[in-house]
Amino acid sequence: MIADDTQTCQPLAGGQSLMPMLNLRVAQPEVLVDLNRIAALSFIEIQNDVVHIGAMVRYTALMHSPLIDKHVPLLAMALPYIAHQAVRNRGTIGGSVALADPAAEMPAVLKALAATIVVVSAHGQREIPAEAFFLGIYETALDEGELVHSIKIPLATSGHRFGFYELARRHGDYAMAGVAVSAQSINPCTELSIVFFGVADQPLRAVDAQAVLEGCAISDNAALTAAQQSLPAELMLGDTGVSADTRLQLARVALKRALLSMAD
Amino acid sequence: MKNKEIEVCINGETIQASVPVRMNLVDFIREKLGLTGSHVGCEQGVCGACTISIDGVAVRGCLMLAVQADGSSITTIEGVSENPVGSALQRAFVEHNALQCGFCTPGMIASSIEYIEQGGLSDRAAIREHLSGNYCRCTGYQSIIDAVASVVDQRAEP
Ligand SMILES: Cc1cc2nc3c(=O)[nH]c(=O)nc-3n(C[C@H](O)[C@H](O)[C@H](O)COP(=O)(O)OP(=O)(O)OC[C@H]3O[C@@H](n4cnc5c(N)ncnc54)[C@H](O)[C@@H]3O)c2cc1C
Ligand code: FES
Ligand code: FES
Numbered sequence: 001m002i003a004d005d006t007q008t009c010q011p012l013a014g015g016q017s018l019m020p021m022l023n024l025r026v027a028q029p030e031v032l033v034d035l036n037r038i039a040a041l042s043f044i045e046i047q048n049d050v051v052h053i054g055a056m057v058r059y060t061a062l063m064h065s066p067l068i069d070k071h072v073p074l075l076a077m078a079l080p081y082i083a084h085q086a087v088r089n090r091g092t093i094g095g096s097v098a099l100a101d102p103a104a105e106m107p108a109v110l111k112a113l114a115a116t117i118v119v120v121s122a123h124g125q126r127e128i129p130a131e132a133f134f135l136g137i138y139e140t141a142l143d144e145g146e147l148v149h150s151i152k153i154p155l156a157t158s159g160h161r162f163g164f165y166e167l168a169r170r171h172g173d174y175a176m177a178g179v180a181v182s183a184q185s186i187n188p189c190t191e192l193s194i195v196f197f198g199v200a201d202q203p204l205r206a207v208d209a210q211a212v213l214e215g216c217a218i219s220d221n222a223a224l225t226a227a228q229q230s231l232p233a234e235l236m237l238g239d240t241g242v243s244a245d246t247r248l249q250l251a252r253v254a255l256k257r258a259l260l261s262m263a264d
Numbered sequence: 265m266k267n268k269e270i271e272v273c274i275n276g277e278t279i280q281a282s283v284p285v286r287m288n289l290v291d292f293i294r295e296k297l298g299l300t301g302s303h304v305g306c307e308q309g310v311c312g313a314c315t316i317s318i319d320g321v322a323v324r325g326c327l328m329l330a331v332q333a334d335g336s337s338i339t340t341i342e343g344v345s346e347n348p349v350g351s352a353l354q355r356a357f358v359e360h361n362a363l364q365c366g367f368c369t370p371g372m373i374a375s376s377i378e379y380i381e382q383g384g385l386s387d388r389a390a391i392r393e394h395l396s397g398n399y400c401r402c403t404g405y406q407s408i409i410d411a412v413a414s415v416v417d418q419r420a421e422p
Binding site: 012015016019020022023024032034036060080083084085086087089090170171172 | 285286288307308309312315321322323324326327328329331332374375378379392393394396397398
């Protein structure tokens, strides 16, 4: 049905983004396919060295999952920042991935953790690294007729450290700037992965900041300042609430706070 | 627009209805069932006035389709007094002046029931966080937090 191109058709997951778009008539698909009764898309399980999460797993289920707490702590750290309880009770991880809102927490966290997005269509299945999945504002590597099936996230190992920080106007609002950080170790930093959300047109990997900090202690002030200065000013987006300059400043603050939180 | 038959249990009463497939759940509850206690403020999930309980979980009534509720059990403000936590909250809201115009109250109560039933503490910051998705334009929130905290404390007493 999703592959039938004679009608505009959209899958409906938690509806916490699509329903507002329908209510406001911003989206007007002729056919809605409700994924909510597909039990086969709501699993959380460990397979070898990854946690495998079905697209229809809701935020609240992730928050209550001991597997996520233990094996994907960065995801657990980010979840309370997403919207409010009643929205988290319906919203799904697959919906957030498919929507690709650049201000959303999940895409940045998944990119920081080198997750893989499993997608399905009438023609079969393929796996896309999160790194190559999020392409722009509401733009992903999904082809016409493809659905997000699940997400695979590498298990955290014992030495692994994570940081998360978000600046928002009110609790539960979309971030004005936020960052998700993962590191194999922090003294010195190795395999740092730093991804911002809410700052650019997609989850933004801070390549230069990663390079500056690699090999330094995480609380090394000079390295921290250099990492802050290295953020790409030209990629920051401004909007009616926050100018691009302010955004850059907020991103620098978020980075410092996230990194320092990892030092304790 | 196409219609679909659904069966829901609303405030303890099982009903069958034929609903347009694109009708919002809260519109169905207000317009077809005449239960106008659930309010509609923004229709985009932001204000929380339409928050109701489905199978014990607080959700936005404006962000679900009526057809998606097929087979579920719904509680709106009209049914909360059947629930001991719900009726205690109703009393506490009145005692603490936690409502003025009352527009936000049905959603506030639905979210507060969920908070208390999940074992939430009388910690103000935690209550605030849980109710952060419910807007009130009158009270300034303090009295609402007072009311919820008082019910948590009452229940903790032996
Ligand atoms: C008041 C409010 C505050 C919010 N705050 C935040 C926030 O702070 N951070 C945040 O990240 N989000 C926030 N959200 C959005 C919320 O997280 C959404 O739930 C989420 O972005 C989309 O998930 P969903 O399951 O609701 O998807 P839906 O709304 O059902 O779908 C979103 C889009 O993805 C498509 N889609 C859904 N599932 C699939 C699939 N499996 N395969 C292919 N396409 C699919 C749909 O067709 C649609 O285009 C907020 C929402 C509200 C109402
Ligand atoms: S009317 Fe549903 S949240 Fe505002
Ligand atoms: S009492 Fe008026 S909006 Fe809350």
